[in-house]
Amino acid sequence: MKRQYWLIGILSVLLCVTAWMIVWLYGGHKDETWISRSAAAKMSVLAKDGPDGIATDSLEEGQAWYSPYIERSEECFGLGPESGEMVDLWAMEPLTYGEAKKIAGAFEVQTEFLSFSFDAGETRPIPASQWFELYDLIAARSGHVKKQELLILGTSSNVEGLSSWQCLTQEGLFSFVGLSLDSYMDTCVFAYVCGGEIGGINGVCPKTVQVNNVWITSGDQDQMTVFINGYYRVFELDRILTEPVEKVMADMTFEDRELSKITLKPTVIKGTILSVDDESIDIENYGKVATTEDFIVLNMEQGITCQGRDSLSAGSMYTEFVVEDQKICAALIRASSQEETIRVLLSCDGYTGYIHSGVTLTSSVPFWTVCQGERREYQAGEMLTIDLSALAGQPSMTVFTSATAGTIEILSLNRSQGHPRYRGALEIIADDQGLVLVNELLMEDYLYGVIPSEMPASYEMEALKTQAVCARSFAAASIQNPRFPQWDADVDDSMATQVYNNADEDSRTCQAVDETAGQALVWEGEPVQAYFYSTSSGSSSDPEDVWISGNGVPYIHGRLQILGEEERDLSSEDVFKSFIDDYASKDYFEKDISWFRWETTLSSVNIRESVDKSLLTRIRTVPSQILVMDEGGSFVEKEISTVGDIIDLYVRERSESGVIKSMVIEGTEAVILVQGEYNIRLLLAPLESLVLCHDGTDAGTMTMLPSGYFYIEAQGDQIYTLRGGGYGHGTGMSQNGVLMLANRGLDCYEILHFYFEDVAIENLREP
Structure with a gap:
């Protein structure tokens, strides 16, 4: 054991002396940096073999990242450590003029166009600036490598889901084996790219870069969570946002190595898709609207995923379109089919019945009514009052908002939080005694209004998730067997089915809905009537x-x-x-x-x-x-x-x-x-x-x-x-029992199986 410690000590001293010698020998270039032999080997091999060359993800355990590149550079360029020389030490030392000359010769580049000569000394390190000048010629000669401006947006240090050698850029994902990129965060760099691999970085690109069409999930003056190119990144802010925002498309501007500006895109339209081509989308009530060059499609059904234009289909009613300068820059797929909607019968004040003498409403966004095919438009904040005579003998009228993010506020209704606001559309149906109100909306949006009305938002998250699965199951079963067929309504908003929109939406209850998206209790292939009660x-x-x-x-x-x-x-x-x-x-x-x-x-x-x-x-x-x-x-x-x-x-x-x-x-x-x-x-x-x-x-x-x-x-x-x-x-299920079981450490699935025997928990959205 003493002998082993003695050898380690001698080796440490040798490494320190070698490092000191390098600084002493080349200290005259105080303002210059060098390129290591391992980095040069990787860049040269990429230029030689292209993207189908060495696969570093197949490295053996314990093998250094540069080992296959060093071996390949010995084959191609005659570069490698002398017999008996330590490979790791040799790989980390600077590339020399003599070694760079060998690489240039292997690629047969015309060195007379270089601003320097290899005669500076065969064993002296070549400065990084001169190596990159040479490599520009090598890259042009090989055709496998291109010099590209990349904005470094994230690595595994700040983006969940990335591996240790992956980075997120405005152009997508790249590998950067052997490099260190954290110092370039939010910075545009000159990168040598071979396929999906960054071979090297040749400094900072001094320009302003704009990243278009990112989805802000939430943001305030201190920080902002963004979905960008398929991944989530949290940005620390310095009061760039003047007020909190969430669920909105935006452009981000990067300047001087930091995020300098956020441009929100709040204008959203919606309507049934009539047709889609390579340049536009034909939307009911809007006609053909052109798409931008950087147009993207996000599917919002279960989390967020990036999809192609071909995922947009004619007949879809539940896709939003983000509009910028009268063009569509993004499509947000909220649901793929009408079957994922639910129709809710709205009760009068105090849940005393379903017949309303009249209704007064407004919206936070522009809205319109459709009655017998006739459309009438209203501005955001404008009040509309409707009674039986306003329908002029027509069976119904439907109110739509210009965006799913907008809501219809019914000023003539009162709930525990005041005047309730409803997502989706509102159908106003004529009845002999007055009006019947039916709110049609997406299942998950409906649950946003059910969970805080049925269970306190302060309850344990596993309890809230249990309630979400239970409520979704009950709603899905009710869609198959509507409770109020005379008005084509699946459920009402009272305790007769499950309470809906008697409390404002809450971030914790929305999180419970999102984390269980689509999940329901199923018995013999059908969603169950998941009854529940308080205690x-x-x-x-x-x-x-x-x-x-x-x-x-x-x-x-x-x-x-x-x-x-x-x-x-x-x-x-x-x-x-x-x-x-x-x-x-x-x-x-x-x-x-x-x-x-x-x-x-x-x-x-x-x-x-x-x-x-x-x-x-x-x-x-x-x-x-x-x-x-x-x-x-x-x-x-x-x-x-x-x-x-x-x-x-x-x-x-x-x-x-x-x-x-x-x-x-x-x-x-x-x-x-x-x-x-x-x-x-x-x-x-x-x-x-x-x-x-x-x-x-x-x-x-x-x-x-x-x-x-x-x-x-x-x-x-x-x-x-x-x-x-x-x-x-x-x-069925006791809601306070759910809380107590969650407090004892049971998760939502264990709790559900306690109350509902031999049921399966399936995702209703999966085919």
Whole structure:
């Protein structure tokens, strides 16, 4: 071991002495740089063999990058270390005049045109400037190498996805084996290029370079993330942007070795593609629009990918076109087919119905209406009011914006965030009683409005991604079986399907949608009805027990919400009461959520008011689920509007999961059998009574009970206390359960398989 250290020490001293000798011998050229033998070997071999020569990606492990070039230069030019000389040391030393002369002779260049002579000394280093002068002649002679101006935009040090010897330029990707380019970042250089390989750099090109048609994903005064030539790069900024921007095309100008200017291209048009040729695109409502020489196509369906002009097809409705000086400089493919859109029925204020007396709207961008083929244009910010008479007997009118980035703001609607803004198109349909509003938009854009409305954006990212896959599955299944066929709508925007656009879009929820783009739960090749609700009671139910449908769902089964423990019979009142009251020692992963346990106390007067408020409406809506006792003691279908004063109420049937399937309400005027958790929750709504959660939270009064998982305890004096757990219908996926599982370290796919058994997770966009 001591001998090994001694040899290493001697070798280190020799290297230092050699380096000092080089500086001493050639120190007279204080302002000159040299070209190493390894660099000269690579450049010479590239000129000799061309792009089909040495493939450095086939280097053996531990082999230096220059080894194959040194070996080849010995063959071609007679250059190489003397016998016994260290190859690595020889390769790193400067190329000499004598060696450069040999290379020039091998290429038979006419050296009389050079500004220097090889007589300067055969063993003296040739300055880099003179080598490059010689190499210009070699490159011209060989025809394999061309001198090119390249803007160095990134290497593996600042662009993810690049290998250690790859660089990103305005002309695309190049390899630069053996070179160091980080000092040339954002700088235009004179590069010797052979195919996709940079052989050498001959200094900085003092010119301004503009890179056209880059996609800014996000940017502010400090930094900007850009998609350029197929890769993402983060640029540090010095207040070049005056305000934050995102999802916009731009040109970037580089000057004096830095990004000096950003020119945004916000003008975007959209319309059905009628035809495409080599010089223009024919767009419905715009006619033929010429394309620029640097026209690009970006597919935005799953992330961003660069594509060719042939990816644009006639009939496509969901492609945006970035316009500059009345020409199209970029096409942004948002979706490849109409099947990836969804039609959403928009509710009135308070989700009280679907018939609107009128609608007032505007847009942040220019917009237009189409009614029976007649188009009328409006400026950005202009208000438009439409009532039934404005349709003049026509069945419908559709509102379009000039860009997908633009939205339609409905000033006559109110949601939790104020006036809602909608992506896509808005169809206004004439009805006998007023207007029906249907928002048609891309599936992923729809989910941007669903996820923050259904789950807090502050939740764990894996929880948000779980919600995104679940919501996409539900929406895809609804497209195949529309919920509102009378208006050609797939879903509405309320809790009846899934809540949409009741909260502003959020960057975190949009990220969850983007990271799961196209993914859905699939059973036997079809997207599933992925039901979800807020919070479980510690137990979930089969769908047929919740909705009294009689139809089972093979991928959803009731189970305890404890990892590793699934089944438990809670159908008896005593067992269920113990389940509700004695939960502290159990590992229910939602037991710290407010809604995990709750209670409310109702008087018989309160109960009668609640029953009478909804009884007749529910009987007419679901007559088979609310039955009235006849004189013979049988329960039959019958319309009544009151049960009278309350005498008693009790559970008649409870499922194994604990949810009440049916209960009896006895009154002075009628006895009714109420079936289904929704009807039970509605008829016993705590309209005048406070609901208290187990953590002390006061939820106030409610228009329906939190869940159908409760037991009833008579207090005397016609007072009833209802103690229960959970919030929502209780079948499928619990949203707060998802959060708790994410907090325990499960990813979104593990969570989905916990709630939905034996399903596949597939990408609906893939053929």
